[in-house]
Amino acid sequence: QVQLADSGGGLAQAGDSLRLSCAASGGTFSDYAMAWFRQAPGKGREFVAAIKWGGSTYYTDSVKGRFTISRDNAKKTVYLQMSSLKPEDTAVYYCAGTSLPTYGAEGDYYYGIQYWGSGTLVTVSS
Numbered sequence: 001q002v003q004l005a006d007s008g009g010g011l012a013q014a015g016d017s018l019r020l021s022c023a024a025s026g027g028t029f030s031d032y033a034m035a036w037f038r039q040a041p042g043k044g045r046e047f048v049a050a051i052k053w054g055g056s057t058y059y060t061d062s063v064k065g066r067f068t069i070s071r072d073n074a075k076k077t078v079y080l081q082m083s084s085l086k087p088e089d090t091a092v093y094y095c096a097g098t099s100l101p102t103y104g105a106e107g108d109y110y111y112g113i114q115y116w117g118s119g120t121l122v123t124v125s126s
Contacts, residue, residue: 002027002115006095009120012085016124020080022095022117029076033103035113036069036080038091038122045094047109049080058104062088085124092119 008020020036035050049069050058057069068081078095100112 002032002097004095004097004115004117006093006117006120009093009122012122012124014086014124014126016085017081017083018085018122020082020093020095020120020122022078022080024076024078024097027099029071030073031099032097032115033100034069034071034078035096035098035109036078037094037096038089039094039119040088040091043091046091048093050104050109051078052104058107058109082122085122087124087126090122090124092121094119 003025004022006020006022008018012018033050033052036048037045038048039045047060048063049067051069051071059067066084071078095117096113097115098112103112
């Protein structure tokens with residue numbers, strides 16, 4: 001059983017940067033595709049970014065050029081570097097992972113997620 005512990009959220013001002021971390025335990029981390037989702041108040045959970053086993057990365061349009069997902073397999077950790085933060089980035093951010101070989105096929109990054117972190121709150125003020 002894989003457990004994900006996400007952290008790094010907090011208060012930021014518009015234009016600031018934050019880095020989220022997600023530490024995995026159990027399983028073989030390098031076998032998992034990892035992703036970040038977020039859920040703003042009163043809204044559904046939204047895909048933010050994903051990184052596959054070979055390092056390929058994918059982003060939702062609203063964060064392209066501002067957010068960077070990366071992974072350190074030795075540390076069993078995935079990161080989300082967030083820059084040029086906007087108030088609309090305010091949300092609870094969730095780390096997620098899957099060992100599904102076809103994860104992300106046809107651009108569907110929701111399907112196949114097997115594990116979730118408990119979330120970390122990011123609040124961006126204007």
